[in-house]
Amino acid sequence: MKDILYKYLSRWTSLGEEDQQAIVNEIRVEKLDKGAVLFKQGDVPAACYFILEGCVRQYAIDEDGREVTTNFYTEEQAIAIFNHHKSDKSSEYTFVCVEDSVLVVGDLDQEKDMYDKHPQLEFMTRRMMEENFSKVQAEFAAFIASSPEARVKTLLANRPSLFDRVPQHQLASYLGITPESLSRIKKRIG
């Protein structure tokens, strides 16, 4: 299981094996059941997460009471960017496990300690953040420019496993369409 972590550390840092082991040994890994909530919209997050196995859905309830799914995190993805800019630092999103999942959990109040002990971690965090940011920007651009049908095709091409792992109506919400439309589009392009 932890080999995923080693792979990730190697990709993003130039740490030696001993340092990597030191980090991995300090790390808390938790197993969460399907339906488990990492934290809720309005909560102040106490930890950041890195997915070793499973799938986490990010969603918000908007002003009209509708549930909007804004992301799915799967293996090797980090949930680490929150609303630092909001004065109360509360989350605008709820994060919930779509499947039984195994996550690295990093307590935010130990963040500084970890960075002091392992300076390269801070660099890695920055890089992950930049990568995530670029990705979200690119996805946003693609979303703006494409029709619902094109969006479904893109998602099928880029993350086909989501269609097996995630309920259709949540996928539809993530794609900005109704479940009925998603069903019809799938039939049309199937």
Next chain:
Amino acid sequence: MKDILYKYLSRWTSLGEEDQQAIVNEIRVEKLDKGAVLFKQGDVPAACYFILEGCVRQYAIDEDGREVTTNFYTEEQAIAIFNHHKSDKSSEYTFVCVEDSVLVVGDLDQEKDMYDKHPQLEFMTRRMMEENFSKVQAEFAAFIASSPEARVKTLLANRPSLFDRVPQHQLASYLGITPESLSRIKKRIG
């Protein structure tokens, strides 16, 4: 003009007046004409920017040759997040002035020097990045969840000045709709 900068520094750092002046004096401010290009899609950006006055449009040409506008930057906004994650660090977007503009230009190869001299700047940069990230995420979520008409209403509410400053067909592209639809929606909700 530079009072905008002071305001911004005060908001984001706890620097004393002397330090602020030191920073502001080191800074390069440039006046650019409407139509001037900061850098093009495919270029490796040499600088980051902060808008004191004017308006910059961010766009990309997609695979089908269509121009997709992905953002408009106006007063007090920073253009500072690039594709650090791409191996060649080239930009996926072109940035062009929609109006005559006045920008702070920060050479990226002097970035480290500036951070060494003024450590708080690095903190400020991180914060700006986090804020931008949260904002893009929130905008994305809102975009997913709303119809073209609702998106127009939201933009009218949040950034009404764009409708005066920016050509309609570019706004339409930014909103993910055709210029014809934008025209009709405006008439409908006007």
Next chain:
DNA sequence: TCCGCGCATTGACTTAAGTCAATGGAGATC
């Protein structure tokens, strides 16, 4: 094992946005 609920699918209909085409106005150029 059986029952019940949630959810995916399908159908009929409505509606809003896309497409194609024409018009007309404002600003730029000479």
Next chain:
DNA sequence: GATCTCCATTGACTTAAGTCAATGCGCGGA
């Protein structure tokens, strides 16, 4: 000042997605 070009608007028509409603399958709980 006249012309040209670009672009916003408007119209007619097409199409795809939304809405409302019914059905039926599958999964989980008792």
